[in-house]
Amino acid sequence: MLHIKPILVALKRHKAGTILIAMQIALTLAIVCNALFIIDQRLDRIARPTGLDESNLVIIRNRWVGVTDEATGPLIHGDVQALRQLPGVQDAISINSYPLAGGGWSTGVRVNVDDKKSKAHTTLYFSDEHMLPTMGARLIAGRNFTPDEVTDAKANAVDTPAVIIITKALAHDLFPDGSALGKSVYVSDTKKPSTIVGIVERMQVPWNSSWADAWAENAVFQPYVLMYSGNVLLIRTKPGQQDAVMKSAPEMLFKLNRMRVFPKENGVRTFANQRESIYKRDRGMAILMGVVCLVLLGITAAGIVGLTSFWVGQRRKQIGVRRALGATKRDILSYFLTENLLIGTVGVLIGALMAIGMNLWLVTQFEMARLSLAYVAIGVVALLLLGQGAVLAPAMRASRVQPVEATRSV
Amino acid sequence: MLSYYLDLALRSLRRNKMLTALMVLAIALGIGASMTTLTVLHVLSGDPLPGTSASLFYPQVDPRELDGYEPGKEPPSQVTWIDGMNLLHAKRADHQALMTGGSVPLQPNQSNVDPFYSNARYTTNEFFPMFHVPFLFGHGWSQSEDDAKARVVVISRTLNDKLFGGKDSTGQTLRIKDVAFQVIGVLDTWRPNPHFYDLYMGRYSASEDVFVPLTTSRDTRLEHDGSTDCWGSGGGDEEHAETQPCVWLQFWVQLDSATKVAAYKDFLTHYSQEQKALGRFQRPVNVRLPVLMEWLDINKVVPGDVKLQTWLAFGFLLVCLVNTVGLMLAKFLRRAGELGVRRALGASKREVFIQLLVESGVIGLAGGIAGLLLAVLGLWLVRLQPSDYASLAHLDLKMLLTTFLLAVGSTLLAGLLPAWRACQITPALQLKSQ
Secondary structure, eight states, X not given: OOOHHHHHHHHHTTHHHHHHXXXXXXXXXXXXXXXHHHHHHHHHHHHOOOSSXXXXXXXXXXXXXXXXXXXXXXXXXXXXXXXXXXXXXXXXXXXXXXXXXXXXXXXXXXXXXXXXXXXXXXXXEEOOTTHHHHHTOOEEEEOOOOGGGOEEXXXXXXXXXXXXXXXXXXXXXXXXXXXXXXXXXXXXXXXSOEEEEEEESOOOOSOOSGGGGGGTTOEEEEOEXXXXXXXXXXXXXXTTOHHHHHHHHHHHHHHHOSSEEOOTTTSEXXXXXXXXXXXXXXXXXXXXXXXXXXXXXXXXXHHHHHXXXXXXXXXXXXXXXXXXXXXXXXXXXXXXXXXXXXXXXHHHHHHHHHHHHHXXXXXXXXXXXXXXXXXXXXXXXXXXXXXXXXXXXXXXXHHTOOGGGGGSOO | OHHHHHXXXXXXXXXXXXXXXXXXXXXXXXXXXXXXXXXXXXXXXSXXXXXXXXXXXXXXXXXXXXTTOOTTOOOOSSBOHHHHHHHHHHXXXXXXXXXXXXXXXXEOSSTTSOOEEEEEEEEOTTHHHHTTOOEEEEOOOOHHHHHTTOOEEEEXXXXXXXXXXXXXOTTOEEEETTEEEEEEEEEXXXXXXXXXXXXXXXXXXXXXXEEEEHHHHHHTTXXXXXXXXXXXXXXXXXXXXXXXXXXXXXXXXXXXXXXXXXXXXXXXXXHHHHHHHTTSXXXXXXXXXXXXXXXXXXXXXXXXXXHHHHHHHHHHHHHHHHXXXXXXXXXXXXXXXXXXXXXXXXXXXXXXXXXXXXXXXXXXXXXXXXXXXXXXXXXXXXXXXOSTTGGGOOOOHHHHHHHHHHXXXXXXXXXXXXXXXXXXXXXXXXXXXX
């Protein structure tokens, strides 16, 4: 470590190679830091809890054909009643949407009737008193809807309900002091107040895109069964009965009424399928970034091995002279390791600046957060270790050079 | 001479197989990754209607109330029924069409086919001539059929194949949401990319299977899908969508010359002023008239992830190239002795330089071919992805050529520095040290 000066002098004679290695390390660090950061962001997004009890949940997307919206009411009630009787089914509801569905209802909520601007943005879930148990939502304050609070509603003219249940996140947005239970709020453009009778721990919105990130857990549950030609049937099965219900439920529904369509591709699926398909792109991006990182590190390591091997080959004679003059094998080894450490340090210093610069640029171009310095630190350590590891094999070869080589002419 | 250099290059490359393989692999990976992402980007940022897109414009006016007004902001990205109809009936452009999307239940006459839903477009008669939509059988509808809310339908080739076995189905009846429609036209394959005329119905989705006059769709209460953006007292009530303060329709015009474009913009300004005088519009006049490609740009149609991947891939290629420069430098300098002999025997600097460039060119070519295979593999992987543009990711001739030029060009560039350094060797010094 103390022989830095001769190393610097030697490096001056290999300017091009030194600069190339440093540059490669810098570029690799900049790309790997940002890629790791993107991977972590995507994985965080995938890991967000929905608030649903996700196992044993079957989703059927139902569309009525040749039935007016008004006439769907009795049919939907019939479906839900029949599903609740079906063997293997614990509970079932007809609902407008669900977390990660990809599409649903959104609106603003006001605290005072005269407010021009809404206090918080939210999604709306409509169903009966079986909604919370079927979804597996955890009520942390207040109560569930009672059957007499539930009414039918036309999907294109939904009224304002007297009672609503909201999520904890929305409660906090509306009443930061924690006093939401029992308060009245105004959903959408209505003049009629709705009383908050219950608070649910968590329920995600139907969207996973970034436009809903700021209010990802804001939901209002309303006690309406929507009369609508495109409803969703959400079925909670008994443990282990999921596959059986996935077959029996559609068959039973068709027997009940043929005036319906289940879309071919994703008409009937488990929630696990839905989650996988919705996050497929995020997972794909994370995997791609991971592969790119690994390959980049591999190529950089190979480059260091190649260039150092060449330097060792070129300096066999000098190494021999040093050995003959009393340098130990360890001295030679540490010479090459130190040399690499010096180049690597310059590389990672430039690379760290480039990583931050690249991130700042990415922030302006894409929806992305600021890079946390921890990633840069991890990247710096990783690349320095990689460099030391890569240089080890050629350096060992160098240390095995015999002193007698000093006397050979080639 | 070149064949001699080629021979020398191959010999030298064979001498150190590991190093050669490493260089070729690095180039191949860099090229493969950048070509895959570049092809996807190229496909996604393409012109949906080459040749015609320059004369297609998307007029925007701002009918919203004063609340929430911020100067300089874009007007709404769609129009209301009232404005759409006013602009349509003004007929100030060479062609104009008002439209929105939807999803309709089809009830085939054949008892063996279950009813199913298809994507539909509700539009006005000039949609077909304006967008140069090709017809296989029959034709579109006319102004009088728009006015009469005629029960007529134009269907896609795929739907015609499915329902009528590909035969000329004009004159046949198709039941849509319990109403009998007469098929008057069948489209030939038509898939503009992106789905530019309505970006809310999937930016890269296929064009619709069912086309119905807009007026008819309202009369038969066909459901409308896509974006509905309301303000003030607007509740998005489907049944009274004509009078609601909501934007939910797209309006396109064709303007064949620059003077017509300027005149149309003036017309939009006058229209807005007039509506403001009537009290319908409240905000200051704010009109836009982007041409098709501009409109796609404003809406950032190309997904951010795709651009990000392209940048990443090019960063990756850069590292691969720096790596190759380093390795080639090592390799060439190691052969200083050999090059010294060649120089001493009379080869000029230039000849040595060319010889070394040929060697890097060979590596570039090999890397390019391997990279091309990787790109084909990469695009196949992209096509397995669930996104709506996945099926479009194919390598075309232009991209194929670009790949080769990029591979060979970049390795030659990477070979420049090492070759230049190596030919600086003074023959005498090298020979002496031997």
